[in-house]
Amino acid sequence: MAEHVIKLPDVGEGVAEAELVEWHVKVGDLVREDSLLAAVMTDKATVEIPSPVEGEVSWVGAEIGETVAVGSPIVRIKVAGEDNVMAGTVAEAKLEPTGKKETPTPNPSPQGGGAQPAAATKTTEPQRSPDTKATQPGFPSPSWGGVRGGGTASATPPAGAPRPAGEKPLASPAVRLRAKEAGIDLRQVAGSGPAGRISHEDLDAFLSRGPQATRPAGLTPDDTVEEIKIVGLRRKIAEKMRLSKSRIPHITYVEEIDVTGLEELRAKLNAEKKADRPKLTILPFLMRAMVKAIKEQPGVNALFDDEAGVIHRHGAVHIGIAAQTPAGLVVPVVRHAEARDLFDCAAEVNRLAEAAKTGTATREELSGSTITITSLGAMGGVATTPVINHPEVAIVGVNKIMMRPVWDGSQFIPRKMMNLSSSFDHRVVDGWDAAVFIQRIKTLLETPAMIFLEG
Structure with a gap:
């Protein structure tokens, strides 16, 4: 070898x-x-x-x-x-990793290392000819069926769950590999070897019985505890959230918005969509409304260096879009939203979302935001308390759109309503300024034609 x-x-x-x-x-x-x-x-x-x-x-x-x-x-x-x-x-x-000692691994044991007992080798390991070894070096013969060697294991182990809950099945790496490729849960296979060790014959017998061999055992207590180490992206998210919550005194402001007219406009624009234009969601409208509102409240489009005691107020509006991916939460950035129209914003959001989902987003695409939007989509809830993306000073949270009865002065009428739940760094953004900022966004979204007006 x-x-x-x-x-x-x-x-x-x-x-x-x-x-x-x-x-x-x-x-x-x-x-x-x-x-x-x-x-x-x-x-x-x-x-x-x-x-x-x-x-x-x-x-x-x-x-x-x-x-x-x-x-x-x-x-x-x-x-x-x-x-x-x-x-x-x-x-x-031959270099050893720091703090670790390499242990020799002769023949694979049921636990993945150490020598096997001689009795187990005689009764369960197959005797292969030189031709068989040459055909598949390092692996069992491609033919899984049949008797392997002169073992004395029973071909018909008992049906049902063969071991108590939480007990790890014993099997060689070759048996585990075969079970994995066959989609077999080894916890449901009865082992006929020493200490319940599972052999290839046990897998053959399990397959011959068919799926009816595994029946529900009823309601049983589950005392298992899974330890999950925080690593990779999840650790970076944890560090970022800890930094934000430990340093920034948050103030959260929630306001409801009537988006009935906005949804009608969005539906019409999507119905008349040209081939070179992306489908519109509510995010591009919100981005354009934020750009207009920031002109009147520039203090929310800033980064706060709290160690130096300096606020960096930006003219460029780089909007981070918090996105959930299979690996965790990331924040791709739409740069210079102030220079993009509605459809350009939508196209860039789509591009960045796909890059984040596939893990191909670059460092530049995942950094440099000056203000952030967070949305849970259809699961957005009635209200949330978003955590500010440090060192920014504001984050705008989108909640789900719901049909609600609204009193118009004489009767209740059905309207599409949505809450904005937004958080601000109360050290540098006063509650009044936060409210003025959100109220301006509310006016623009409730009267969407104003979003398209220049100036």
């Missing part, structure tokens, strides 16, 4: 290190070529690292949350063949 060493690749753009945010393998796992090994995160993107070879993972070089330098060894994989061309890379990987 030889070892192939996988190092953290150069992810480009001058990045010298990255944070390890996810492991897809552990010591003892069998991997195939192009299987995902790990994911690392830089300031700009999350990068997935695939395996260039197939074999058995013998060593991993970092814990989740640790920072790894580019070029450092992160995984070692045993590959078949002493004359394997990959063997020469082992000499480059």
Whole structure:
């Protein structure tokens, strides 16, 4: 056997290190070529690292949350063949990670490391011919069915949940790999080996019984506790929120807005939409209203350096759009909203949202905002208390649109109503100024024709 060493690749753009945010393998796992090994995160993107070879993972070089330098060894994989061309890379990987000690991994045990008991080897491990090994180096024979060796394991283990809740199933990496590829939950497979160890014959018997073998066990207590380490983007979000709430005394102002007319205008513009124009949501209208309101209340479009005691009031309106992605909350920035019309704002929001969702947004696209919009869309609730994006001094929160009965002086009529829940840094924005700013936005959204007036 030889070892192939996988190092953290150069992810480009001058990045010298990255944070390890996810492991897809552990010591003892069998991997195939192009299987995902790990994911690392830089300031700009999350990068997935695939395996260039197939074999058995013998060593991993970092814990989740640790920072790894580019070029450092992160995984070692045993590959078949002493004359394997990959063997020469082992000499480059003799460095040990800080605070860790490498442990040898002879034959994979049910726990992924250590030697197997001799009895278990005799009764459960298959005897393969040289031809079989050459066909699939490092893996079991492609034929999963049939009896493997001279084992004495029973072919018909009992049906139903074979072990108490929370007990980890025992199986070799080869059995785990086969179960994973077949979509089998090993917790539902009864093991016939020592200590309930699951063999290939047990998988064969489980498959032969079909899906009826797994039946609900009824209501049972669940005392499991899952420990989730805060790493990657989630850690950056946590640090940002802590900084904002610990330094900024928030004042939140909630106002309801009648958007019936705005929704009618939006529907008409979308119905007459040209091929080169994006579909309009309420966000572009709000962005244009904010630009106009900022002209009268420039103090809300600012960054506050509280350590230096300096307010940086910006003429450019760079609007951050808080967006939820599979990885967590990010804030792509629509730059110079004051120089964009309604459809240009909509197109840029769509472009940035797609970049954020796919993880391709650049550092420049995710920084530099002077004021932020946050929206939960259809789940926006009646009111929220948005957290300011430090070091900004204001954030405008959009709540969902709901049909409500509104008194017009003589009767109740149905109107489409929406709340704006906005927070301000009370150190530099007085409550009166915050209210004037939101009331101006309210007037513009309730009379949408005014949004299109210049000046």
